[in-house]
Amino acid sequence: MDSVQIIEIKENVLADNGLEAQRIRRQLKEEKTFLLNLMSSPGSGKTTTLLRTIEHLKNDLRIGVMEADIDSAVDAEAIAATSVKSVQLHTGGMCHLDAGMTEQGLQALGTEDLDLAILENVGNLVCPAEFDTGAVQNAMILSVPEGHDKPLKYPLIFTVCDVLLINKIDVLPYFDFDMKKVVEYAHMRNPRLKIFPISAKTGEGLGAWCHWLWEQVDTWQTS
Amino acid sequence: MDSVQIIEIKENVLADNGLEAQRIRRQLKEEKTFLLNLMSSPGSGKTTTLLRTIEHLKNDLRIGVMEADIDSAVDAEAIAATSVKSVQLHTGGMCHLDAGMTEQGLQALGTEDLDLAILENVGNLVCPAEFDTGAVQNAMILSVPEGHDKPLKYPLIFTVCDVLLINKIDVLPYFDFDMKKVVEYAHMRNPRLKIFPISAKTGEGLGAWCHWLWEQVDTWQTS
Numbered sequence: 425m426d427s428v429q430i431i432e433i434k435e436n437v438l439a440d441n442g443l444e445a446q447r448i449r450r451q452l453k454e455e456k457t458f459l460l461n462l463m464s465s466p467g468s469g470k471t472t473t474l475l476r477t478i479e480h481l482k483n484d485l486r487i488g489v490m491e492a493d494i495d496s497a498v499d500a501e502a503i504a505a506t507s508v509k510s511v512q513l514h515t516g517g518m519c520h521l522d523a524g525m526t527e528q529g530l531q532a533l534g535t536e537d538l539d540l541a542i543l544e545n546v547g548n549l550v551c552p553a554e555f556d557t558g559a560v561q562n563a564m565i566l567s568v569p570e571g572h573d574k575p576l577k578y579p580l581i582f583t584v585c586d587v588l589l590i591n592k593i594d595v596l597p598y599f600d601f602d603m604k605k606v607v608e609y610a611h612m613r614n615p616r617l618k619i620f621p622i623s624a625k626t627g628e629g630l631g632a633w634c635h636w637l638w639e640q641v642d643t644w645q646t647s
Numbered sequence: 648m649d650s651v652q653i654i655e656i657k658e659n660v661l662a663d664n665g666l667e668a669q670r671i672r673r674q675l676k677e678e679k680t681f682l683l684n685l686m687s688s689p690g691s692g693k694t695t696t697l698l699r700t701i702e703h704l705k706n707d708l709r710i711g712v713m714e715a716d717i718d719s720a721v722d723a724e725a726i727a728a729t730s731v732k733s734v735q736l737h738t739g740g741m742c743h744l745d746a747g748m749t750e751q752g753l754q755a756l757g758t759e760d761l762d763l764a765i766l767e768n769v770g771n772l773v774c775p776a777e778f779d780t781g782a783v784q785n786a787m788i789l790s791v792p793e794g795h796d797k798p799l800k801y802p803l804i805f806t807v808c809d810v811l812l813i814n815k816i817d818v819l820p821y822f823d824f825d826m827k828k829v830v831e832y833a834h835m836r837n838p839r840l841k842i843f844p845i846s847a848k849t850g851e852g853l854g855a856w857c858h859w860l861w862e863q864v865d866t867w868q869t870s
Contacts, residue, residue, distance in 0.1 A: 465688045466772050466801060467793025494773065496799040517803070519742065519773035547800070549689050550717065550742035550771050569792035569815065570690025576719040577770070578689060580740070592792065595821050 430497055430512045431532045433525045441555060444523035448530070448558025457535045458641040459526075459543065461559035463581060466547030468567040469591040471499045472624040474544060478506050480634035485539040485641060490529040492521050492546050499544065509533060520551035523558045530558075540641050549574070553581035560644055561586040568592040568601045575609035582613035587620070589633060594623040651723040653735045654755045656748045664778060667746035671753070671781025680758045681864040682749075682766065684782035686804060689770030691790040692814040694722045695847040697767060701729050703857035708762040708864060713752040715744050715769050722767065732756060743774035746781045753781075763864050772797070776804035783867055784809040791815040791824045798832035805836035810843070812856060817846040 452459050464470050471491075478487055488509040491500040500512035513529045515521065521529075526543060535541050543559060545552045564585040566574055569592060575582045582588070588610055590603070603621065610617050618636065622629035675682050687693050694714075701710055711732040714723040723735035736752045738744065744752075749766060758764050766782060768775045787808040789797055792815060798805045805811070811833055813826070826844065833840050841859065845852035 465690060465770070465793075466797055467688060467790075493800055495802050496796075498796055498799055517777075519771075546773065547688070548742075548771055548773050550740075550769065551774065554740075567690075567792065569790065569818070570688075573719075573721055574689055576721055577716055579718050595792070595818065598818050598821055 429532065430514060431529060432514050432516060433528045441522050441524070444527070445556035445558040448523055448527055449560060452535065452558070452560065453644070455536050456645040457538045457541055458644045459530070459541045459559045460637070461543045461545060461557045461562045462565070463545045463549070463552045463562065463585070464547060464565035465549050465567075465570060468547070468565045468570065469624045470544050470547070470565055471502055473565060473589060473591060473622070474542060475502060475506060476624050476627060476630050477634055477637065478503070478508055480630060481540070481638060482506070482508060484638060486537060488533045488535065488538045488541045490533055490541070490543045492529070492544060494518070494546060509538070515546060519546055519548050520555050521545055521557055522555040526557040539645065549578040549581050553584050561640060563587045563589065565589045565591050566606070568595055568599050572602045572606035572609065575606065575613050579613050582610050582617065585614065585617060587618040587636070590619065590621045591624055593621045593628060594626045651720045651727050651733070651735050652755065653720055653737060654752060655737050655739060656751045664745050664747070667750070668779035668781040671746055671750055672783060675758065675781070675783065676867070678759050679868045680761045680764055681867045682753070682764045682782045683860070684766045684768060684780045684785045685788070686768045686772070686775045686785065686808070687770060687788035688772050688790075688793060691770075691788045691793065692847045693767050693770070693788055694725055696788060696812060696814060696845070697765060698725060698729060699847050699850060699853050700857055700860065701726070701731055703853060704763070704861060705729070705731060707861060709760060711756045711758065711761045711764045713756055713764065713766045715752070715767060717741070717769060732761070738769060742769055742771050743778050744768055744780055745778040749780040749782075762868065772801040772804050776807050784863060786810045786812065788812045788814050789829070791818055791822050795825045795829035795832065798829065798836050802836050805833050805840065808837065808840060810841040810859070813842065813844045814847055816844045816851060817849045
């Protein structure tokens with residue numbers, strides 16, 4: 425088992441989360457580090473998708489990962505095994521991360537030598553969507569077994585995300601999941617949402633997603 | 648499309664949620680109404696499981712359902728089609744229900760003529776676990792695609808539940824889900840947790856679960 429640095433993060437007492445998030449983004453811009461906030465339900469495949477994404481991009485980008493969890497370090501151990509820099513953030517029961525909590529993670533991770541920092545947020549479609557973490561872009565995973573009606577039921581997260589990964593497309597034959605409808609519903613919430621159908625298990629669709637992510641990092645660093 | 652009563656519930660301002668929950672349970676005991684609080688991640692199959700459960704029990708019990716959602720009425724419409732009494736609760740963005748919010752739902756539903764009232768809580772493994780709703784028992788659904796490590800990552804909800812339904816066992820062949828491990832992890836959190844593997848899609852395991860639920864209602868009404 426790989427040894428993982430575990431950070432017990434404290435709840436933010438700042439009055440203005442939005443201002444703090446802007447401050448984080450300015451700092452990241454100076455350091456040329458792109459921060460991606462990755463959100464989803466529990467069990468949609470965040471960690472497996474991250475492992476695949478790291479595999480695709482680790483020769484081109486210096487990557488660091490913050491694994492936020494209420495408890496346990498199972499995800500951070502999986503990430504640590506890839507040899508990219510990682511820390512485990514324990515939220516002490518909190519259901520989301522805000523900008524101040526994210527900053528504690530960024531400081532523990534150390535971002536000055538990173539092109540891409542990824543925050544794996546707490547598995548939850550409700551609360552994380554309400555807090556700007558200071559990320560440059562927000563990504564969300566929805567997995568096929570969860571159903572195509574989720575943009576109707578959890579509107580905010582689809583509105584605040586820049587990109588949606590529809591994961592577990594390898595099990596499409598076994599579920600009543602309507603890809604056309606989910607795209608229609610998601611675009612109802614957010615017409616600019618970029619959507620990639622993927623299977624983190626088989627690798628299908630990962631190339632297109634990783635190329636897009638690489639382009640976002642490149643634009644952030646050079647524009 | 649069936650017409651559904653939609654209740655915009657307001658956040659509770661009561662200082663002591665626990666006291667309010669006890670008050671609700673005393674009232675339910677007098678009315679001989681059993682309240683089940685059903686929790687899970689988004690997309691684990693709460694509504695389909697409810698539809699199956701209603702089908703099994705509607706000849707023996709007078710059932711009413713409260714569908715809590717941040718937005719939309721798609722679940723309540725599905726329940727209304729079964730002809731059991733139902734209301735849709737809109738939480739206005741709130742990620743959970745507390746006792747005061749549940750009581751607004753119970754009043755809208757009307758419980759004096761019900762044996763079994765079911766609250767389908769907001770899809771979320773974190774926040775709903777923190778609030779006693781006044782339910783007689785708490786049930787949770789974990790679905791196979793979510794993975795067997797969830798009791799390690801979301802400890803509280805497994806601790807506060809009386810019964811765990813492991814849903815979507817029809818797709819076990821397509822996922823790396825270890826039934827022995829999930830039972831071991833869940834019992835680590837809560838040795839008294841009753842566990843039923845089910846498939847709401849095929850109906851497998853539903854009989855045992857519904858018989859157990861019927862027994863709980865009967866005990867509540869007669870003891």
